[in-house]
Amino acid sequence: MSMAQRERQQLVEAMTAAGPEAPTLCGAWTVRDLAAHLVVRERRPDASPGIMLKPFAGYLDGVQTKTARKPFPELLEEVRTGPPWWSPLRPVDAIVNLTEMFVHHEDIRRGTPGWEPRELPAADENALWSFARRMGRRAYRRSPVTVVLATPDGKRAVVHSKPSGEVILTGKPSELLLHAFGRDEVRLETTGDPESVRAVLSLDRSV
Template sequence: MTMARRERQGLVEAMRSAGPEAPTLCAEWTVRDLAAHVVVRERRPDAAPGILLKPFAGYLDRVQTKVASKPFPALLEQVRTGPPWWSPLRPVDAVVNLSEMFVHHEDVRRAAPRWQPRELTAADEDTLWSQVRRMASMSYRKAPVTVALRTHDGRRVVARSASGGVVVTLTGKPSELLLHAFGRDEVLLETSGDADAVRAVLDLDRSV
């Protein structure tokens, strides 16, 4: 089973355990709202463009609201089974849905009080590091200083190069770096660099 598939199953179990009205790290979304988002992204190609394109956001909201009104068990089943056979996402699920499933799994877990990080295998952390490298430049493109992402074993990628010579380094496990790159603040990271520059990076809009 691919990591994307395992994270999908973990997401469903976390949603079921938390309940439909529990909070998530996705702004004001409840678990029900997050489940509806996943379903629309994978099963409503007519509405999914609204996730990234503002002119279509209104239609997306209407569709997602309707989907969210379904019985919660039915929503979870659609999340669990993933993209339908006709979806272009299905053949590439292991690639395009890995970050999506991992981040949303943690969106549910880390919205709970006293959350604890999971212990992932070294192989899974390596897989997530490849995702960090792929999206780092997009996530930190608005940074006013140079941003470097570093793992505890010394792997490093420059996410943003800026003039001025000021460098902020974020150090942590690939899983934590990936969550931060996706705009999440409930992460375990070490920072180094000028204090004001560090604060600017931590406060950055990292939406992609």
Template sequence: MSIAQRERQKLVETMTAVGPEAPTLCGTWTVRDLAAHLVVRERRIDAAPGIMLQPFAGYLERVQTKVASQPFPELLEQVRTGPPWWSPLRPVDALANLTEMFVHHEDVRRGSPGWMPREISQADEDKYWSLVSKMARRSYRKSPVTVVLESLDGKRAVVRSRPGEEVTLTGAPSELLLHSFGRDEVRIETTGEPDAVSTVLGLDRSV
């Protein structure tokens, strides 16, 4: 079973446990809204372009609202079973959903106060490091200072290089990955001049 498949199953378990109206880290979205987003992304190829393309955003919103109105158990079953056989995402599920399922699982877990980081295997952390050390170049592209990611075992990656000041973000690869996807509910440490650190932490890191 791939990491994406494991995270998908855990995501559905967590969604079931917290309920449809629980908050998430995705702005104003509830768990129901997030589940509807995942269903549309994988099953409504007519509306999915609206996730990335503004001209189609209105249609996407209408479709997503309708999908969200389904009974919650039915919505979660569609998330659990993943892309249907005809979906373009089906053949590439393990890759295309590697970060999607992990990040959104944590969006649900960390949407309410009192969350704690969960234990993640070293093999999975190694995979997340491989991803974040490359993908984060896009996340921190607007930084006016150098940004370095450092894992807890000492691996380092310069994801934004600029003259002058440098900020280092240190943490488990899974935490660094979440931060690079714009999440602030993370456990990381920062090194650098206070103003530079504040600038990096306040960046628009959306990808």
């Protein structure tokens, strides 16, 4: 079973335990709203472009609102089973859905105060490192200073370069990835002058 598949199953378990009206880290979205988002993304190719393209966002919102009215167990089953056989996402599920499932799993876990980071296997952290570097180049592209991602075991990646200072974000790849995806409920250490650190942490890192 791929990491994406494991995260998907654990995501559904977390949704079941939290309940449909529990909060998430996705703004005002509840668990039900998040489940509807995942179902539309994988099963409504007519609406899913609205996730990234603003001209189609209105249509997406309508489809997602209607999808969210489904019985909660039905939504969870559609999330659990993943892309249908005809979906172009199905053959590449292990790649394109790894970060989607991981990040949204944590959106539920960390949506309630008192959360603690999971201890992921080293192989999973290594898999997330490449995604953290890739996402970091996008997330910190507007930074006024150089941004370096670093891990406690010595990995480093310059994801944005500027001549006017440097900020180092240090943490496990899982934490760095979540921060690059715009989440603030993370465990990271920062190195750099306070003004530069504030500038980096206040960037709009949303996808």
